Amino acid sequence: MVAEIIDGFAIAAELRRDIAARAAEMKEAYGVVPGLAVVLVGDDPASAVYVxxxxxxxxxxxxxxxxxxxxxxxxxxxxxxxxxxxxxxPSVHGILVQLPLPKQIDADKVLGLIDPDKDVDGFHPVNAGRLSIGLPGFVPCTPRGSQILIDRVLPNLAGKHAVVIGRSNIVGKPMAQLLLQKNATVTIAHSKTADLPGLCRTADVLVAAVGRPLMVKGDWVKPGAVVIDVGINRIEVDGKGKLVGDVDFASVAEVAGHITPVPKGVGPMTIACLMLNTLDSAARRIAAES
Structure with missing residues (x-):
């Protein structure tokens, strides 16, 4: 079996076109242009590229x-x-404070001050709570983008077993909540999980989000599974830097049914979903004021 590639780059481009069309309609109908404020503190090179x-x-x-x-x-x-x-x-519908912040600043305090209705990163405790009990709110962009990719190839998750490797507040936990909302049976795995490869082999959907390059091997994967690789790691190969995921793509692609590449997999979806969250924020503001 050779896995079908889930082209996050193409799907994100499609999503951005839809956002642009909706934004143009919003401007025409209401005179509102969704506004995103981006705050960058310091001169971290990676943060500057992301911004x-x-x-x-x-x-x-x-x-x-x-x-x-x-x-x-x-x-x-x-x-x-x-x-x-x-x-x-009122012209700002989304606020994004780029992380990490300098050591003299408490990131939790800053993120906690952002209005939850402008928290387009989905990191505020209020939005985390809304997600956990199924209320409308902002979902962190990487899990939201990952779920869109899963929906493209496996729209009905009822009765499927999903394993999420990683329990971060940014990816692992919200990803599990989204999969639960789709009626999957969800297991969150982490560094203390016993027989992690064996558990992964039971997954119909496997999401790797741990930040360990090439950790998930082909013999960890159930034949035909959907594999979503959230990891972005830079390693050295033959003296040159190379971006790889948490999944050993070459071996896993021989077993899985569908797989996201790195790059051009989940990464483009993360940015597209930031735009989508900003558009949604403006739409909610218009609805509230109507």
């Missing part, structure tokens, strides 16, 4: 972006003050 990609996607989708770049020595009080101002700005 640049997000701002580019915002423009491509017809949304409005406002970038706030602050020096690395910014105080926690000053950052909290900025977040408060963005909360109060």
């Amino acid at each position: 640049r990609n997000k701002l580019k996607a915002t423009a491509e989708c017809g949304l409005r972006s406002v970038e706030h770049v602050l020096p690395a020595n910014t105080s926690e009080a000053d950052l909290l003050d900025l977040v408060g101002k963005l909360n109060a700005d």
Whole structure:
């Protein structure tokens, strides 16, 4: 068996086109352009690249972006003050504070101050709570994008066994909640799980989100399973840097039914879902004010 590639790059492009069309309709009907405020503190090179990609996607989708770049020595009080101002700005529908933050700033305090209705990253405890009990709210972008990819190849998860490797608040836990909402039977695995390969071999859907390069091997995977590789790891191969996932693509692709590549798998969906969350935020604001 050779797995079918789930082309996250193409699906994300399709999603961005749909967002752009909906944004244009919103502007025409209500005079509203969904606005995303992006806050970058410091000069971390990886963070700068992530922010640049997000701002580019915002423009491509017809949304409005406002970038706030602050020096690395910014105080926690000053950052909290900025977040408060963005909360109060009616033209801002989404607020994204790029992580990691400098050590003098408590990230939990900053993320906790963001208005949950503008929390397009889906990290606020209120949105985590909404997701856990099935209420409308913002879902973190990577799990939301991963679920869209799963839906493309396995739209009915009722009775299927899904295994999520990783229990982070950003990916693992919300991913499990989304799969539960789709009526899958869900197991969350982690570093303390006994016989992890054996457990993975029972999964109809396997989501790897642990940040360990090439950890999941072909003999871990049930024949025909859907494998979603969330990991993005840079390793050295023949003296050159290479991006790989948490899944050993070559061996797993010989067993799985469907698999996401790295790159061009989950990554493009994460940014597209940030745009989708921002659009949804603007739509909810319009509905509330109508």
